[in-house]
Amino acid sequence: MLWIIISILSAIILVCGYVIYNLHRKLVVAETVTSSYFSYLDRVSKVLEFVNSKVEELDSTDSFKSDDEIGFFFNEIKKLNSLLSDFTITK
Secondary structure, eight states: OHHHHHHHHHHHHHHHHHHHHHHHHHHHHHHHHHHHHHHHHHHHHHHHHHHHHHHHHHHHTTOSOTTSHHHHHHHHHHHHHHHHGGGOOOO
16 A cells, blocks of 8 residues: 555656656746847847937938928838837836
């Protein structure tokens, strides 16, 4: 009778050990992917900050009027830039 209980407990321990090992392996992979995504988003955030500063610099001189095609395109770039600014990472 005692060997049956020991066998069942050993099987439960082995199954739990395998489950923990498998979950740990998946967690390591998920952390690696998340880390690479954060570094990518950090680079994108820096580019967006640079573009935002250049767009503001161009807009401050009023070089582009909204009554021609270039002005329309520039206004659309400003709208797109403001939408993308929501995705910057703040530290």
